[in-house]
Amino acid sequence: MVTHGVDLGDDLLEIGPGPGAATEWLRHRVRRLVAIELEPEAAAALRDRFAGTNVEVAVGDATALPYPDESFDTVGMFTMLHHVPTRALQDAILAGALRALRPGGTLIGSDSLPSDRLHQFHEGDTYNPVEPAAFLTRLQTIGFGEITVTVSDRLLFRARKTPGSGV
Numbered sequence: 389m390v391t392h393g394v395d396l397g398d399d400l401l402e403i404g405p406g407p408g409a410a411t412e413w414l415r416h417r418v419r420r421l422v423a424i425e426l427e428p429e430a431a432a433a434l435r436d437r438f439a440g441t442n443v444e445v446a447v448g449d450a451t452a453l454p455y456p457d458e459s460f461d462t463v464g465m466f467t468m469l470h471h472v473p474t475r476a477l478q479d480a481i482l483a484g485a486l487r488a489l490r491p492g493g494t495l496i497g498s499d500s501l502p503s504d505r506l507h508q509f510h511e512g513d514t515y516n517p518v519e520p521a522a523f524l525t526r527l528q529t530i531g532f533g534e535i536t537v538t539v540s541d542r543l544l545f546r547a548r549k550t551p552g553s554g555v
């Protein structure tokens with residue numbers, strides 16, 4: 389579990405919530421959860437599902453996050469990076485997450501590992517899996533510190549906005 393031992397704080401931003409499986413689990417562990425979703429239909433369904441709760445749903449593109457600097461304690465992204473068409477756009481999401489984190493805040497996430505099966509599943513759809521061996525360096529170059537990348541049945545990652553983070 390990528391959240392194990394992480395202090396999620398009060399304010400959590402979830403990028404690419406899709407149908408909201410992670411949202412439902414996370415929302416009980418923070419004061420406020422903001423979920424930004426690219427697809428208007430998915431966002432509308434999520435808004436209905438979480439109406440009257442501590443979840444705020446926004447339609448938007450996380451490659452240009454519309455939130456002020458240092459406004460979240462945690463940013464989470466689960467099984468969404470491989471839906472982002474280029475590495476540059478993935479990095480824009482990660483850099484935006486770093487910018488939106490408060491000092492000491494944590495990025496948590498997961499993604500599917502590259503596989504032929506997943507490639508076939510995404511035929512005709514965006515499929516741009518993260519290369520696990522290069523991911524730690526990417527996070528480090530963007531400015532994260534205290535980075536952990538775990539490869540098991542999927543890719544799990546955790547990184548912090550440490551005092552040395554370059555934003």
Ligand SMILES: C[S@@+](CC[C@H](N)C(=O)[O-])C[C@H]1O[C@@H](n2cnc3c(N)ncnc32)[C@H](O)[C@@H]1O
Pocket residue numbers: 403404405406407408409410411424425426427430448449450451465466467468471472
């Ligand atoms: C596989 S689903 C995510 C599943 C979900 N996170 C979960 O844990 O069950 C990927 C989602 O990311 C969204 N997404 C892709 N690119 C995005 C972007 N640039 N900004 C925001 N959401 C994005 C897609 O619309 C889709 O709903």
